[in-house]
Amino acid sequence: MRDQYYEQLDAIVDDLVDLTGTVRRAVADATKALLEADGQIAESVIAGDKDVDEATETVEERTLLLLATQQPVATDLRQLIATLRMLADLQRMGDLSVHVAKIARRRMPESAVPEHLHPTILSMAAVADSMIDSASRIVANRDVAKAAQLEAEDDEMDLLRKDLFRSLLGDSWDYGVEPAVDVALLGRYYERIGDHAVSMARRVVYLVTGQLT
Amino acid sequence: MRDQYYEQLDAIVDDLVDLTGTVRRAVADATKALLEADGQIAESVIAGDKDVDEATETVEERTLLLLATQQPVATDLRQLIATLRMLADLQRMGDLSVHVAKIARRRMPESAVPEHLHPTILSMAAVADSMIDSASRIVANRDVAKAAQLEAEDDEMDLLRKDLFRSLLGDSWDYGVEPAVDVALLGRYYERIGDHAVSMARRVVYLVTGQLT
Numbered sequence: 055m056r057d058q059y060y061e062q063l064d065a066i067v068d069d070l071v072d073l074t075g076t077v078r079r080a081v082a083d084a085t086k087a088l089l090e091a092d093g094q095i096a097e098s099v100i101a102g103d104k105d106v107d108e109a110t111e112t113v114e115e116r117t118l119l120l121l122a123t124q125q126p127v128a129t130d131l132r133q134l135i136a137t138l139r140m141l142a143d144l145q146r147m148g149d150l151s152v153h154v155a156k157i158a159r160r161r162m163p164e165s166a167v168p169e170h171l172h173p174t175i176l177s178m179a180a181v182a183d184s185m186i187d188s189a190s191r192i193v194a195n196r197d198v199a200k201a202a203q204l205e206a207e208d209d210e211m212d213l214l215r216k217d218l219f220r221s222l223l224g225d226s227w228d229y230g231v232e233p234a235v236d237v238a239l240l241g242r243y244y245e246r247i248g249d250h251a252v253s254m255a256r257r258v259v260y261l262v263t264g265q266l267t
Numbered sequence: 268m269r270d271q272y273y274e275q276l277d278a279i280v281d282d283l284v285d286l287t288g289t290v291r292r293a294v295a296d297a298t299k300a301l302l303e304a305d306g307q308i309a310e311s312v313i314a315g316d317k318d319v320d321e322a323t324e325t326v327e328e329r330t331l332l333l334l335a336t337q338q339p340v341a342t343d344l345r346q347l348i349a350t351l352r353m354l355a356d357l358q359r360m361g362d363l364s365v366h367v368a369k370i371a372r373r374r375m376p377e378s379a380v381p382e383h384l385h386p387t388i389l390s391m392a393a394v395a396d397s398m399i400d401s402a403s404r405i406v407a408n409r410d411v412a413k414a415a416q417l418e419a420e421d422d423e424m425d426l427l428r429k430d431l432f433r434s435l436l437g438d439s440w441d442y443g444v445e446p447a448v449d450v451a452l453l454g455r456y457y458e459r460i461g462d463h464a465v466s467m468a469r470r471v472v473y474l475v476t477g478q479l480t
Contacts, residue, residue: 118348125338135331135351142352223445232436234444235451242452 059124062116066137067193069113073144074190076106078183080151081247085179088158088240089172091165099155106148110141117141129261136257140193143250147186150243150250157236166236168229171221178214178244181207185251192255198262201255211248215241272337275329279350280406282326286357287403289319291396293364294460298392301371301453302385304378312368319361323354330354342474349470353406356463360399363456363463370449379449381442384434391427391457394420398464405468411475414468424461428454 080099087096117137120126126134157166167175188204191197218241221227222234293312300309330350333339339347370379380388401417404410431454434440435447 118345121348122340122344125340127335127338131335132331135334135348138348138351139355142355219448222448227444231440231444231447234448235432235435238448238451239455242455 059120062120063130063133066113066117066120066134069109069116070137070140070144071190071194073106073109073113073141074186074193076109077144077147077151078186080106080148081154081179081182081186084151084154084158085175087155088167089165089175091158091161091163093159093162096155096159096162100152100159103148103152107145110145110148114138114141132261136261139257140254143254147247147250150247153243154240157240161236166233167240168233168237171218171237174214174218174221175240175244178211178218178241181211181214182244182247182251185211185248189251189254192258196258196262198259201259204252204255208248208252211245215245272333275333276343276346279326279330279333279347282322282329283350283353283357284403284407286319286322286326286354287399287406289322290357290360290364291399293319293361294367294392294395294399297364297367297371298388300368301380302378302388304371304374304376306372306375309368309372309375313365313372316361316365320358323358323361327351327354345474349474352470353467356467360460360463363460366456367453370453374449379446380453381446381450384431384450387427387431387434388453388457391424391431391454394424394427395457395460395464398424398461402464402467405471409471409475411472414472417465417468421461421465424458428458 080102083095083102084099086092087099117134121131121134124130160166165172185204185207188200188207192200192204218237222237227234293315296308296315297312299305300312330347334344334347337343373379378385398417398420401413401420405413405417431450435450440447
């Protein structure tokens, strides 16, 4: 009975790690849709979000069931509570990918992002991807040392967003208001995706060390 | 012993309701700082956010302690889990007020919002305030019927944000890129404050009815 319980706890960690993979694909696809102005990919990200929602809700139900039936204490209790938070982070990252895809869709057949900013957006997407990957490894291996790397990546994301804003608020911006608004919102969305990865990692650090960072 | 436990459960609900009051003040002050270009109020919102964080963390710790020591089941368990989610919503609403205050501060001594959009921003702030108030009453009284009103307010918020975007993307926008970016982000922040109020209400509806809306 207890063995089965520990198997279920481990299965939930595996599910969390799987979900980070799903979310990484959503972010990558949304970015592709955005930069290549690919309507089909944009639609697939938008339609696919219900799968992310369903998958997170399934894991949530199993977590709540374990909480209710096994009445875990101490570390196990904290792990299950942390899981619920991390599921909320993953769901939001999915939503944010949809926001990116919707901006992509609205500007078809053009790309919503002026050509010279494609490298910055690509870098933001790459940093976001790497941050979710780091968070996933921290969840899987409780590798708390990796959390410092994630914070460094978060600083990099912050610099990229500042670059983006400097460009669209500079004198040489001649694309007008609409692309500026899109790019500002996109900068915000990628930054928030990164924030949720940091939040997941901090939950694990708290579990392992008992310290809120 | 059980009596004391139920007192603690009730006290946590009271704390949640108190926190909604704190967050409503933060939103109202941030809006005042924004529209009146009042630097002192902007600073007080930014500095005050650590109080929101500390207050939510205190309630969080008490909730976790109850979970760990009382091992609640069924409705009580679900209520405590819902509390943790609602605390996260409240903390985010505080953060979003800080984002509003920071935009206000960046544009001093001007208001970041062109005069003719002040009524729209005021309406968004009023709807946000009313939404948090509704969420608070739903939490306090488990008045699930009120949730329908909150969804209607959320629709109103959506219309206001669309108004805002129509204005800043229209031909008559002659304030340039920077105010457009600010106003777009502000629209997003107020909308997200409303979303978190809806999310709190849905947690209560789920508690009472067992239905995810």
